[in-house]
Amino acid sequence: MKEIRLSKVIVVTSGKGGVGKTTTSASVATGLAMLGHKTVVIDFDVGLRNLDLIMGCERRVVYDFVNVINEEASLKQALIKDKAHDQLFILPASQTRDKDAFTKEGVGRVMNELRDSFDYIVCDSPAGIEKGAIMALYYADEALVVTNPEVSSVRDSDRILGILAAKSKRAEDGVEPIKEHLVITRYAPARVESGEMLSLEDIQELLGINLIGVIPESESVLQASNAGVPVIRDDTSISGQAYQDLIARFLGEEKPMRFLDVEKRGILKRIFGA
């Protein structure tokens, strides 16, 4: 008898662009693989492929997700094995086709095949609420909703929550809904304290979903993407550590949120400002 895996499909989504979906996808997939879980991360952004750059495998792309859907290549041919973790694979997006290449049947067939051999399938959604984004969330069991402490991002996340609840396969089948988790990125505690940035409590209250991680604004995120190494692999970075905490919470561990305190300043600075 074939061994049955309890694989999970996780969509990383946000509605709004530029909030950190790909950064989060890369770090979450890497983090799960670092803990020994066999993981694949899929880029759903057809035409604007970028996950390969963030994962540092852009020069090893031969076949892509659309080739597999169209049966022009096998999954085995298209999956790129990560150089640092042998439990981690990347399925890149097509750079030349458009999102009409996605069909529910085609994507579903690839998902089923992946479920047979992976513990976690991380789907990096494109921005927007069009076909690519809908396909990325359609088969999801859990969702990481990436939100910046900023009005347009919060509103778009709210919109995406509505779509998760209405247009996913779980919604259509009437089974247990997608488990939603809030990931707040580019968080700046000092700006929150001075009243110029929405606090994580504000965002949680507005969106009404469970917070799984707060990633502080940090220079190391840009440095990591420059190098093509997911920031979670940088132990010295507070963002990397915050992603490691997020993974621990995702796997059921209790961990308090860190990096929320404002750096203490001297008395003169406090009176006269920086």
Add this chain to the structure above:
Amino acid sequence: MSLLDYLKRSNKKSSAAVAKERLQIILAHEHAANNKTPDYLPTLQRELLEVVRKYAKIDVDDVKVTLGREGDCEIIELNISLPEQK
């Protein structure tokens, strides 16, 4: 936050508070728009009125159609007031 910042800001609301308030209003509005009553309700009301009018003399206001919700169930409530028998 420095003391000078504090003095400068103390008489007005922080921009984050403004952002939260604006979001609370727009999200509530958008949620309401998503759960709006189906657009066939006015037509249903008019047609019901026509049918009942074949048998009894009633006014437009005597047919009331409202949409409610009880748990997962959507309930259409019809309330037709017939004229008193003479």
